[in-house]
Amino acid sequence: MSSPATQPVIVGIGEWLDRPADPRDGLEPVDLMLRAARVAENDARAPLLQQVDSLDVVNLSSWRYRDAPGLLAECLGIDPSHRAYGAVGGESPLRLIQEAAERIIDGQSRVALICGAESQSTVGKAAAQGITLPWTHWAEDGPAPLRGHTLVHPLAAALGCDRPTTVYPFYETASTAHWGQAPSAAQRESGELWSRYARHAAGNPCAWLREPYSPADVTTPSEQNRWIAWPYTKRMTANPQVNQGAAVLVTSLALARRAGLPEERLVHIWGGVHANEPGDFLARDHYWESHAQSTVLESARHLAGGVFEAMELYSCFPCVPKMARRALGLPARFEPTVTGGLTFFGAPMSNYMTHATCAMVRRLRASRSFFPGLLYGQGEFVTKHHALLLARRPYPGHPDLAFSSVQSIADSRRGEVPPLEISPAGEGQLEAFTVIHRRDGSVAHGVAILRTPSGTRTLAEVAADDAWTLAVLTRSEVAPIGRCGLLQPTSRGHSRWSLPR
Numbered sequence: 001m002s003s004p005a006t007q008p009v010i011v012g013i014g015e016w017l018d019r020p021a022d023p024r025d026g027l028e029p030v031d032l033m034l035r036a037a038r039v040a041e042n043d044a045r046a047p048l049l050q051q052v053d054s055l056d057v058v059n060l061s062s063w064r065y066r067d068a069p070g071l072l073a074e075c076l077g078i079d080p081s082h083r084a085y086g087a088v089g090g091e092s093p094l095r096l097i098q099e100a101a102e103r104i105i106d107g108q109s110r111v112a113l114i115c116g117a118e119s120q121s122t123v124g125k126a127a128a129q130g131i132t133l134p135w136t137h138w139a140e141d142g143p144a145p146l147r148g149h150t151l152v153h154p155l156a157a158a159l160g161c162d163r164p165t166t167v168y169p170f171y172e173t174a175s176t177a178h179w180g181q182a183p184s185a186a187q188r189e190s191g192e193l194w195s196r197y198a199r200h201a202a203g204n205p206c207a208w209l210r211e212p213y214s215p216a217d218v219t220t221p222s223e224q225n226r227w228i229a230w231p232y233t234k235r236m237t238a239n240p241q242v243n244q245g246a247a248v249l250v251t252s253l254a255l256a257r258r259a260g261l262p263e264e265r266l267v268h269i270w271g272g273v274h275a276n277e278p279g280d281f282l283a284r285d286h287y288w289e290s291h292a293q294s295t296v297l298e299s300a301r302h303l304a305g306g307v308f309e310a311m312e313l314y315s316c317f318p319c320v321p322k323m324a325r326r327a328l329g330l331p332a333r334f335e336p337t338v339t340g341g342l343t344f345f346g347a348p349m350s351n352y353m354t355h356a357t358c359a360m361v362r363r364l365r366a367s368r369s370f371f372p373g374l375l376y377g378q379g380e381f382v383t384k385h386h387a388l389l390l391a392r393r394p395y396p397g398h399p400d401l402a403f404s405s406v407q408s409i410a411d412s413r414r415g416e417v418p419p420l421e422i423s424p425a426g427e428g429q430l431e432a433f434t435v436i437h438r439r440d441g442s443v444a445h446g447v448a449i450l451r452t453p454s455g456t457r458t459l460a461e462v463a464a465d466d467a468w469t470l471a472v473l474t475r476s477e478v479a480p481i482g483r484c485g486l487l488q489p490t491s492r493g494h495s496r497w498s499l500p501r
Helices: 029-044 068-076 092-105 120-129 154-158 164-178 183-202 215-219 253-258 291-303 319-328 341-345 349-366 407-413 467-473
Strands: 008-017 054-057 082-085 111-119 227-229 243-252 267-276 310-313 373-379 384-391 403-405 426-437 443-451 457-462 484-489 495-498
Touching (some): 029 068, 029 111, 029 243, 092 349, 120 243, 164 227, 164 426, 267 407, 291 407, 349 384, 426 457, 426 467, 467 495
Antiparallel strands (some): 267 384
16 A cells, blocks of 8 residues: 555535526636636645646636636736646546646645636627627637537538547447337337436536426427437536536645544545547447457456445447446446436536535445445547546555556457548448437438448438438337448539438
């Protein structure tokens, strides 16, 4: 076991929720972070903010600052030697906490603060009402949020598959078929799973939506729950229209003891693992699982000794925790969250897992168990995966916490990736698909990932007026994966795919 001087522990957590009646009264992200940080200091029961020498700010999307860490440090009246602005990604808070813990282990830091916030609800309402927000000047030359079209192949962008809502359904439809489920059974699983997330959100005072949605509330399309992209309704997708901030304070066990902090409130950072998929989702071998996700979760389960006190499985879309459940070997009925999920708790862009860390710390403090809690986050398009383990006791195995990459294992499991063909003609066999809807509920078009007889892959359009093909794709009884149809090149640089009657 490592020395208390190098054992990283979470000593303080803080969250802030802002629901202004008038957008002009709304808090900007730096104010949300500032308030969350002060709550974390109060939670730690020690004056630690003035001792912070390591500051990490989770990537912001709702407001652009020239130097968010510098501005927050100025507001706090501190001058940390390490200050950094994180990359976009739902897994990034876990990586930032892990790296802060490593700096404490290496003696490079004594007190670390990790925080993030979004004010997208206020920004959206202000824009709709033509209100200019009285906030810190919008920095045109500040770090710009990552845009989906820069991450995907131009063919995917041309067909509208450059947003999470139009990419994750490929994994949903492919995994449904691979697991031998009827689409109706897959929807039931999603609805039941999402209702469990909603139940936890209903009991979380920091959640944005606190209603106990039933499985039918989640999966049944309605005026309030329109189709987004088959097979996902609005209540099956992440909700970024929130104003939320969160902060985590990390220090060493020795410093925590010298500050007189109660041992039962300290949460130890055991370790974590990470791996990535190829950034271009069309450059992956298949869509019914993520090798990076499976490898990360299997490694985390091994690190935990096979038992978790609780878990937070990232929940931007149902396919993510459904694939995670199978990678972890969990039963169909399990508790996937301590927080409430990105639909109901809210999805402050990259910062959800900071809130999940706060929720996990509360859960572990209240528990008599010494089993670890699992935090699993992922980013981009099923691309970046990270798991972090927290517990009420130090890790009982090796003395050093490791920022462990399991990339080589994930890569070794990857099969051959078919070459991409832009606008082929002839036969195409369905590998995965979605049907994209407009805001009024009408079909914009379908998109199909297909294999050709020559061994290539393509991404093709399904026309909005192709009622037969769309009907076959969206049947509830039988998954259409594996069906063969006709590919015809179009004048717009891609092919159109249709099924024979």
